[in-house]
Amino acid sequence: MWGAVLLVVVLMVVMPVAIMMSGAAVAGVLGYLLKDDADRRGADTVWKDLNN
Numbered sequence: 001m002w003g004a005v006l007l008v009v010v011l012m013v014v015m016p017v018a019i020m021m022s023g024a025a026v027a028g029v030l031g032y033l034l035k036d037d038a039d040r041r042g043a044d045t046v047w048k049d050l051n052n
Helices: 002-041 046-051
Strands: none
Touching: none
């Protein structure tokens, strides 16, 4: 009985939090890499001057 309760608690509380935290980490890394790529591609455009 206690094993089933523990399993339900893990599935309902711990797993969604772990999935959201790993998603946030992936989003941060992806955002950093894409911003770096966009900065390198648009280094000599007029949009770079307008953004500052």
